[in-house]
Amino acid sequence: EDKVVQSPLSLVVHEGDTVTLNCSYEVTNFRSLLWYKQEKKAPTFLFMLTSSGIEKKSGRLSSILDKKELFSILNITATQTGDSAVYLCAVEARRQNYGQNFVFGPGTRLSVLP
C-alpha cells in the first residue's frame, strides 16, 4: 500500500529560526513529490520534485529529493509568522489505467511565534 509519512507532525518556532520538515514515502511507480502549504482552506502548491539531488528554491523556501532513500526535506530559513501553516507532502504515482494518483502525508503543522 502506498504510504507517505511526515515528521514532525507539529513544530513551534520563533521568528528568524530555520526549520526542516521531513517527508518519506513508499509508493509504486513514483513520478514526483510535491509540497503544499495549507493555511485556512485549500492547499497551495510550493514545489514539485522529480530528480534526486536537485534543489528547488523559492525565496526562503527550498526543497530537495533523495529517490534512493525515498525522502524529501523542505527547509524554511528566517521564518516569519506568515509561514505558520500546515505543510503537506504528496507523492504522485503513475497508475496504468488512469495516469496518476496522489497520496498525501498527514502534514506538519508549523507555528511561528513573534
Added chain:
Amino acid sequence: ETGVTQTPRHLVMGMTNKKSLKCEQHLGHNAMYWYKQSAKKPLELMFVYSLEERVENNSVPSRFSPECPNSSHLFLHLHTLQPEDSALYLCASSQVFDTGTQYFGPGTRLLVL
C-alpha cells in the same frame, strides 16, 4: 474566472437531507478528484474521474455519489449523511498522463447535524 471553483463554500445539513457539492475547473484539465479532509487526518482520496470516466473509488460509502458530466464539472451528491461525514471536501484537477500538479479548489466546509 480561473482555477478551480467550488460551491457552496459552507453547508449545514441534517441527516435526512439531500444536497450536492459542485466543482468547476477552468484549466483545461481532464482529470478531477474529490478529497475529504477531516480534523487531524491526512487528505483522503474519495473519487477520481479521468477523461470523464470514474476510475477510482476508495471504498467510499454509497451515501456519497459522484457525477462528472464533462471534463470541467464534477458533483458530489450527498444523502442521509452521518455526523462523522462533517469535514472539508476538496475538489482538485490535473492533466492526466502529464507529470504535473493538482490544483485545488477552496473546498466546501460541510457540517452534518
